[in-house]
Amino acid sequence: MSHLAERIAKAKAEGRAALIAYLPVGYPDVAGSIAAMIAAVDGGADIVEIGVPYSDPGMDGPVIQQAVDVAVRAGVGMRDVLRAVEAVAAAGAVPVVMSYWNPIERYGVERFATDLAAAGGAGAITPDLIPDEAADWMAAAEQAGLDRVFLVAPSSTAARLGSTTAACRGFVYAASTMGVTGTRATVSDAAQKLVARTRAAAPELAVCVGLGVSNGAQAAEVASFADGVIVGSAYVRELLEGRGADGVRALSEDLAKGVRS
Amino acid sequence: MKTTSPPQPGERLLPARPGWPDATGHFGIFGGRFVPEALIAALDELTEAYEAMRVDPVFLTEFDRLQRDYTGRPSPVTEVERFAAHAGGARILLKREDLNHTGSHKINNVLGQALLTKRSGKTRVIAETGAGQHGVATATAAALMGLSCTVYMGEEDTRRQALNVARMRLLGAEVIPVTTGSRTLKDAINEAFRDWVTNVETTNYVFGTVAGPHPFPAMVRDFQRVIGDEAREQVLAREGRLPDAVLACVGGGSNAIGIFTAFVPDEGVRLIGLEAGGDGVETGRHAATITGGSPGVLHGARSYLLQDDNGQTIESHSISAGLDYPGVGPEHSYLHDIGRAEYRAVTDAEAMEAFALLCRTEGIIPAIESAHALAGAMVVGKELGPEALLLVNLSGRGDKDVETASRWFGLGDREDVDPGPGLDTDQQPTEGAVTQGDAVAGPDSGETA
Numbered sequence: 001m002s003h004l005a006e007r008i009a010k011a012k013a014e015g016r017a018a019l020i021a022y023l024p025v026g027y028p029d030v031a032g033s034i035a036a037m038i039a040a041v042d043g044g045a046d047i048v049e050i051g052v053p054y055s056d057p058g059m060d061g062p063v064i065q066q067a068v069d070v071a072v073r074a075g076v077g078m079r080d081v082l083r084a085v086e087a088v089a090a091a092g093a094v095p096v097v098m099s100y101w102n103p104i105e106r107y108g109v110e111r112f113a114t115d116l117a118a119a120g121g122a123g124a125i126t127p128d129l130i131p132d133e134a135a136d137w138m139a140a141a142e143q144a145g146l147d148r149v150f151l152v153a154p155s156s157t158a159a160r161l162g163s164t165t166a167a168c169r170g171f172v173y174a175a176s177t178m179g180v181t182g183t184r185a186t187v188s189d190a191a192q193k194l195v196a197r198t199r200a201a202a203p204e205l206a207v208c209v210g211l212g213v214s215n216g217a218q219a220a221e222v223a224s225f226a227d228g229v230i231v232g233s234a235y236v237r238e239l240l241e242g243r244g245a246d247g248v249r250a251l252s253e254d255l256a257k258g259v260r261s
Numbered sequence: 262m263k264t265t266s267p268p269q270p271g272e273r274l275l276p277a278r279p280g281w282p283d284a285t286g287h288f289g290i291f292g293g294r295f296v297p298e299a300l301i302a303a304l305d306e307l308t309e310a311y312e313a314m315r316v317d318p319v320f321l322t323e324f325d326r327l328q329r330d331y332t333g334r335p336s337p338v339t340e341v342e343r344f345a346a347h348a349g350g351a352r353i354l355l356k357r358e359d360l361n362h363t364g365s366h367k368i369n370n371v372l373g374q375a376l377l378t379k380r381s382g383k384t385r386v387i388a389e390t391g392a393g394q395h396g397v398a399t400a401t402a403a404a405l406m407g408l409s410c411t412v413y414m415g416e417e418d419t420r421r422q423a424l425n426v427a428r429m430r431l432l433g434a435e436v437i438p439v440t441t442g443s444r445t446l447k448d449a450i451n452e453a454f455r456d457w458v459t460n461v462e463t464t465n466y467v468f469g470t471v472a473g474p475h476p477f478p479a480m481v482r483d484f485q486r487v488i489g490d491e492a493r494e495q496v497l498a499r500e501g502r503l504p505d506a507v508l509a510c511v512g513g514g515s516n517a518i519g520i521f522t523a524f525v526p527d528e529g530v531r532l533i534g535l536e537a538g539g540d541g542v543e544t545g546r547h548a549a550t551i552t553g554g555s556p557g558v559l560h561g562a563r564s565y566l567l568q569d570d571n572g573q574t575i576e577s578h579s580i581s582a583g584l585d586y587p588g589v590g591p592e593h594s595y596l597h598d599i600g601r602a603e604y605r606a607v608t609d610a611e612a613m614e615a616f617a618l619l620c621r622t623e624g625i626i627p628a629i630e631s632a633h634a635l636a637g638a639m640v641v642g643k644e645l646g647p648e649a650l651l652l653v654n655l656s657g658r659g660d661k662d663v664e665t666a667s668r669w670f671g672l673g674d675r676e677d678v679d680p681g682p683g684l685d686t687d688q689q690p691t692e693g694a695v696t697q698g699d700a701v702a703g704p705d706s707g708e709t710a
Contacts, residue, residue: 106570132293151298
């Protein structure tokens with residue numbers, strides 16, 4: 001059974017969308033990032049997307065790059081990520097790892113799957129791994145009982161929406177705008193359209209929307225048409241601007257109200 | 262023995278490709294597409310457009326006309342006897358890509374991709390550049406074809422290469438300094454991909470080397486293979502035989518793939534890629550990706566790369582910015598693994614010794630990138646002996662490197678400076694003979710080869 005799907009279904013049963021908080025391991029340091037994740041859970045996040053620091057984060061905008069850069073320079077690695085996974089699970093949220101592909105490949109695909117499952121992780125989101133290249137990961141995840149979350153985008157063809165959602169377990173990540181991560185003033189119309197197209201391709205799979213959501217009002221808007229709302233840069237900004245775990249908790253509370261409105 | 266002229270219009274991109282990559286861009290276990298889903302549609306569209314154009318007589322005729330009338334192709338082959346006297350007496354032929362418009366092989370690829378962009382109806386091109394050669398070439402092609410052009414360049418490089426920044430701006434391009442990560446070429450590539458994913462409807466990404474996601478490695482190879490197609494015919498015509506070895510420098514690897522491809526089926530011809538050994542591979546301060554790296558994923562493809570135990574890309578080091586890249590094109594990784602090509606490292610000092618030697622013996626100032634291939638030829642020539650015939654790709658000229666070389670040799674600041682033993686070519690140059698001067702000669706010229 002998919003832990004991610006289960007938690008999203010539970011939110012749905014409460015008549016709301018799930019709140020998914022992204023935070024990278026290692027900013028401002030490992031302990032500080034784990035404290036921030038727990039604060040996000042305390043504030044109301046259902047799922048924590050635990051970011052693996054990577055030197056070349058091609059899909060991320062300046063906010064996340066800046067934080068991740070610090071973690072990379074500090075030598076943060078998969079061992080630290082697994083500690084964060086354990087901490088988030090203990091705090092009562094569902095941990096899912098978000099990693100560009102090379103750190104996983106370097107750690108060893110099977111080893112990663114085994115260790116992640118042992119730490120209580122639900123699975124992984126792989127932003128630069130498309131299902132076409134994911135045979136090893138699919139096999140290892142299946143073996144370890146892990147979810148695998150791939151991305152769809154406004155530019156995805158109907159055929160790709162079909163093949164990508166078929167490879168997903170847990171949920172599918174709808175990258176709502178053509179661009180990189182970062183907060184935006186408005187949620188793009190493309191998000192709602194993409195969710196509708198994705199639902200048509202895979203009616204049983206939860207669709208969670210990421211890219212651009214930064215406050216409760218936007219979360220409410222996305223929650224009106226998606227199963228989950230993913231927020232990243234806004235959380236990271238709380239840390240970059242020095243508001244620490246308290247800022248993260250307050251943001252979570254605002255967003256949690258949003259997904260319930 | 263064939264002694265025909267270079268390929269005619271319509272034949273340029275058509276010579277049989279090697280049996281790789283496969284339909285999804287894999288060279289054995291290497292290559293492929295490791296990019297966000299948002300880019301897949303653009304890569305599919307580019308692949309489709311390119312596959313249609315490469316057999317379209319109108320496109321091929323125009324491409325051929327540009328190569329001839331604008332770039333100045335075919336580039337000549339020059340025998341360098343005085344230089345070869347320092348290479349064990351082996352005969353050495355240079356393929357003169359340094360004589361192309363804009364000064365290097367980069368223009369071959371850029372004209373192809375810019376023409377493809379124009380005929381696809383897109384109005385804007387973007388490019389990454391290390392120290393400016395690919396950026397200048399892209400800005401040149403954009404000016405020629407009336408395309409808007411944005412070039413991403415690491416902030417460090419914009420400062421060190423102010424002249425190339427000015428050249429790009431004169432040509433009408435916008436140059437954006439990249440302030441993220443290590444502020445070098447690899448971060449410029451990340452930033453260009455971010456631009457592309459945001460502006461894909463109007464914009465093509467003109468990638469500078471045979472790396473990146475499919476179709477870039479195959480497409481850039483096809484645009485660069487003219488180097489080897491011409492050279493193979495030229496060598497056969499003048500010598501009545503094939504060379505014993507073909508040598509080229511390898512950063513990303515486009516000039517090397519360009520000259521290797523025509524010779525891949527010629528099993529008796531050794532293909533030797535010279536990587537940038539920096540301070541020496543054993544010091545960890547180098548850019549010798551195949552010699553000193555391991556397989557992984559970077560910039561959209563699986564290939565050898567320089568990485569640490571956490572899978573983070575390690576910063577590379579080379580006197581030549583064009584070779585100063587922690588990755589390499591996937592086809593090189595494949596040619597290495599199947600044993601068809603061999604890769605060796607050349608240190609900064611060895612490259613600069615060869616640089617000085619070519620200047621003094623032949624009156625040709627090479628790009629420091631290309632000097633790595635020349636240094637390789639000095640070693641291979643001694644190994645193979647006087648009967649050997651070597652073909653070396655002189656991928657670019659060294660005008661851009663004059664300042665770096667002056668610093669390296671301690672020239673330029675004062676007229677009374679002794680040029681040092683490395684410039685005294687009456688003696689057989691020996692390893693380490695070049696005066697290192699102030700060892701600040703960092704990666705500040707050139708482009709991923």
